[in-house]
Amino acid sequence: MATGRNHRPATSRSRGIPEATVARLPLYLRALTALSERSVPTVSSEELASAAGVNSAKLRKDFSYLGSYGTRGVGYDVEYLVYQISRELGLTQDWPVVIVGIGNLGAALANYGGFASRGFRVAALIDADPGLAGKPVAGIPVQHTDELEKIISDNGVSIGVIATPAGAAQQVCDRLVAAGITSILNFAPTVLSVPEGVDVRKVDLSIELQILAFHEQRKAGEELGAPPGRRPGEGPEADTAPPAAPPAVAVTKRPPESGTDGDLPAVMPA
Numbered sequence: 001m002a003t004g005r006n007h008r009p010a011t012s013r014s015r016g017i018p019e020a021t022v023a024r025l026p027l028y029l030r031a032l033t034a035l036s037e038r039s040v041p042t043v044s045s046e047e048l049a050s051a052a053g054v055n056s057a058k059l060r061k062d063f064s065y066l067g068s069y070g071t072r073g074v075g076y077d078v079e080y081l082v083y084q085i086s087r088e089l090g091l092t093q094d095w096p097v098v099i100v101g102i103g104n105l106g107a108a109l110a111n112y113g114g115f116a117s118r119g120f121r122v123a124a125l126i127d128a129d130p131g132l133a134g135k136p137v138a139g140i141p142v143q144h145t146d147e148l149e150k151i152i153s154d155n156g157v158s159i160g161v162i163a164t165p166a167g168a169a170q171q172v173c174d175r176l177v178a179a180g181i182t183s184i185l186n187f188a189p190t191v192l193s194v195p196e197g198v199d200v201r202k203v204d205l206s207i208e209l210q211i212l213a214f215h216e217q218r219k220a221g222e223e224l225g226a227p228p229g230r231r232p233g234e235g236p237e238a239d240t241a242p243p244a245a246p247p248a249v250a251v252t253k254r255p256p257e258s259g260t261d262g263d264l265p266a267v268m269p270a
């Protein structure tokens with residue numbers, strides 16, 4: 001049974017890289033990968049910052065934690081930075097992932113090709129519905145939850161994705177953790193309790209929509225003549241604000257909100 005919550009300082013457990021920097025690494029990697037695909041050899045901090053949606057001074061500071069300083073007048077070597085950031089995020093190795101709950105969302109995730117291209121291999125699909133057992137989804141036969149522990153052990157899985165109804169999520173989480181899972185991506189709208197050493201990231205698209213609704217409401221108010229307010233991320237504190245949320249399915253071995261559940265980078269300070 002999982003008990004307690006993690007409370008870690010806001011630095012990565014590897015080499016003391018700040019969690020806010022770790023949260024931006026996937027944004028840099030996405031921009032760099034696009035440059036690499038276009039065979040662009042070098043990039044300036046300003047160009048890369050703009051492509052990643054980050055301020056360039058912050059980018060240079062972030063890269064200094066990686067020991068990457070670029071060359072004056074030339075910029076950063078794109079391929080080398082892709083390698084460095086991938087290595088820092090633990091993406092130079094293959095990560096087997098299990099998805100639990102193969103309904104609408106679980107099936108969509110299983111069919112998402114972006115996992116494999118980013119180093120995450122869907123090792124197994126697990127569901128409690130006996131009617132689903134053996135049925136292929138994205139070419140992988142769904143396995144029953146009775147097999148959960150064996151599947152995780154046989155495949156050496158350390159990352160689990162929960163896409164069950166909220167009411168089942170804690171119980172699924174407890175079984176995953178007891179079976180050896182140490183990182184969980186939770187799509188169920190519930191706060192999970194995990195023991196020390198287990199990282200949880202929560203994805204909730206409805207929270208993102210609620211934030212957009214908030215801004216829409218304010219824009220409507222401004223059009224009606226209300227004084228314009230400052231948005232989060234604007235003004236003097238903007239430089240310390242977290243980046244926009246990475247893609248909903250981005251996973252890192254060293255999650256920015258280690259051990260917490262329900263904190264999206266878009267809405268929580270680093």
Ligand SMILES: NC(=O)c1ccc[n+]([C@@H]2O[C@H](COP(=O)([O-])OP(=O)(O)OC[C@H]3O[C@@H](n4cnc5c(N)ncnc54)[C@H](O)[C@@H]3O)[C@@H](O)[C@H]2O)c1
Binds near residue numbers: 102163166171
């Ligand atoms: N985070 C987001 O942005 C987001 C978006 C959509 C849905 N959701 C959430 O994702 C979850 C799944 O949504 P859905 O539309 O795919 O639901 P769904 O009902 O289509 O699928 C849920 C699946 O979980 C299985 N399941 C139930 N209990 C289980 C257990 N104990 N162990 C293993 N499998 C179990 C069911 O058999 C079913 O196949 C829900 O919690 C939903 O609220 C989140």
